[in-house]
Amino acid sequence: MTKDEFERFLRETLAHQADLAPRPDRVLAGFACRRARPVQRWLPLVAAVAAVVVLALLVTAPTWTGSQPVPPAHQAPASTEVGWADPQWLPEGMAEVDRSQRVDRAVVTRVWRRGPDSPTAPRISLVISREGAPNVLPERHRTVQSTLVDGVFVEHITGEDTPVEAIRWHGSGQPVYHLLGVGLDKPLATLLKVYRGLRYGPQPELSAASPIGTLPDEYVLETRGVRGSVPDAVEPYVVARLFGSDALEVERRRSPAFTDGVELGLSGRYRAHTAGEHTVEEVSLPVPVGYVYVRYETDLGPLGQERLFQVAMCAEIRGREPRPWIGN
Amino acid sequence: MAFEEFLAERLAPLLRYATTLTCDPHQAQDIVQDVLLRAQQRWTEIARLDLPSAYVKRMVTNEFLSWRRRRWTRDVSVPHGVMVDLVAASADPTTAVDDRAVLLAGIARLPRKQRAAIVLRYYDNRTDAEIADELRCSEGTVRSHISRAVDRLRADLAAGACREEVR
Incomplete structure (x- = not known):
């Protein structure tokens, strides 16, 4: 092959490689989700990862049962659902928060914590996602070891500049499981013990405040939102975050989120302010079970109090699930 | 140009470019999303530039060069011979497709700056000066990168041909 022939072949090969690029719509969906993803104050810690020297664990914890940790094939979720997992064992004092x-249903996150919320509180997170889901691991991390545990290839990963360790494995149907630990005593052993006690099942539908009825057309609620139940002894609420071209959050609260601003009908209130280049609009509306709080953030133009009030009016409030969801 | 317009017009070419750089559609998606997040936050400044698309493309290049350092744990290193065997074994029976698979595997093994130089030259049709500007190195270094990469890729192809003859 002459130099010219090789260069022509190289150009063709690179063009062929470019044809394998992901579809723009898929990337846009992921981008919209990541752009609007809320920042949790403990995320930098949980975002770092814990890990498991699996071999060492096998030696130090010989009494573990040989339960099958991966969901059987017939339980593999269809479509985008990644399934669900319940731990049968957690460290003493840990409760789901x-x-x-x-x-x-392509991403599930569960968090267990011991004691009041603080950056250093012992915490375990389980994230079940598909490939291409928002990054779970901290930006700087490394794989310490990978090995087989009960026939499953498990990676032990640790954050390089964050006190987090994690294990990662793939399940049937290709969901990716991450167990992350912060502030744990013997983190590797603990995470592996949780891992081996997981029981898998179908994903339940979580309670949430979910807007129904007429909404701006740009919101594709079915594919980009996040809904969850966030119990807190002081201020329980449920939240639905719905992402279109901008971030819209709907929460149910026990008390009003604010009392200033402009008064709307039905004793609701509206206020707007700027945060950097963004405009933030909020509506707080009393309902029989508390308050609906709607927050809209945009760098384009404000939605307006009437439209945001309409969203709040459309919010369907369902009861919270009983808690705690899990005991020790 | 609004950010949404930019996405509609330039996202597909950006993804194609990132895919040739990374040799991995998933990594390409991650990189492009990271870059778009940052670009969106500074879009008012970027939109004022003469060529916003060139600026964002450079962000992709820089992200690729730094991204692989930060997230090296995602890479799985496979010994040279093993990789060629794997690629050849699963390749199309025609020689051209076999060669293409061997070449792609070779590109994926190139050091990242050599790979970026090859992609900028043979996919993006850039001149030495433009590549030097993009990679922040001298034109001589660019020529060196490309020369070494081409030599290595041709050697890979030759080795692949030898393997076929042995079989």
Whole structure:
């Protein structure tokens, strides 16, 4: 092959490789979700990852049962659903404090914590997602070891500059499981013990405040939102985050989120302010079970109090699930 | 140009470019999403530039060069011979497709700057000067990158041909 022939072949090959590029609509969906993803104050810690020196664990925890940790094939979720998992064992004192699912059921997040919320509180997170879901691991991380556990290839990952360790494995139907730990005693052993006690099943539909009725056309609620139940002893609420070209959040609260601003009908209130280049609009509306709080953030133009009030009026409030969801 | 217009017009070419850089559609998607998040936050400044698309494309290149350092744990290194065997074994029976698979595997193994130089030259049709500007190095370094990469890829192709003859 002459140089010219090789260069022509190289050009053709690169063009062929470019044809394998992901579809723009898929990328746009992921982009919209990541852009509007709320920042949790503990995320930097949980975003770092814990991990498991699996071999060491097998040696140090020989009493674990040989339960099958991966959901059997017949339980593999169809379409985008990634399924659900319940731990049968958790460290002493840990209780579930957060659970959420993306509306298309392609991502599930559950968090267990011991003690009051703080960046250093011992915490375990389980994230079930599909490939291409928002990144779960911290930006700087490394794989310490990968090995087979009960026939499943498990990676032990640790954050390089964050006190988080994690294990990651693939299940049937290709969901990816991440177990993340922060502030755990013997983190690798703990995470692996949780992993081996997981029981898999179909994904339930979580309670949430979900707007129904007429909404702006640009919101594709079925595929990009996140809904979850977030119990908190002080301020329980449910939340639905619905992403279109801008971020719209709907929450149910026990008390009003604010009392200033402009008074609307039905004793509701509206206010707007700027945050950097963004405009933030909020509506708080009393309902029989508390308050509906709607927050809309945009860098384009405000939605307006009438339209946002309409969203709040359309919010369907369902009861919260009983808690705690899980005991030790 | 609004950001949404930019996306509608330039997202597909950006994804194609990122895919040739990374040799992996999933990594390409991650990189492009990371870049778009940052670009969207600064869009008022970027939109004022003469060529916003060129700027964002450079962001993709830079993200690729730094991204692989940060997220190296995602890469699975496969020994050279094993990779060629794997690719050849699953390739199309025609020689041209076999060669293409071997070449793609070779490109995926190139050091990232050599790979970026090859993509910019043979996919994006850039000159040495433009590539040097993009990669922030001298034109001589660009020529060196391309020369070494081409030599290596031709050697890979030759090795692939030898393997076929042995079979």
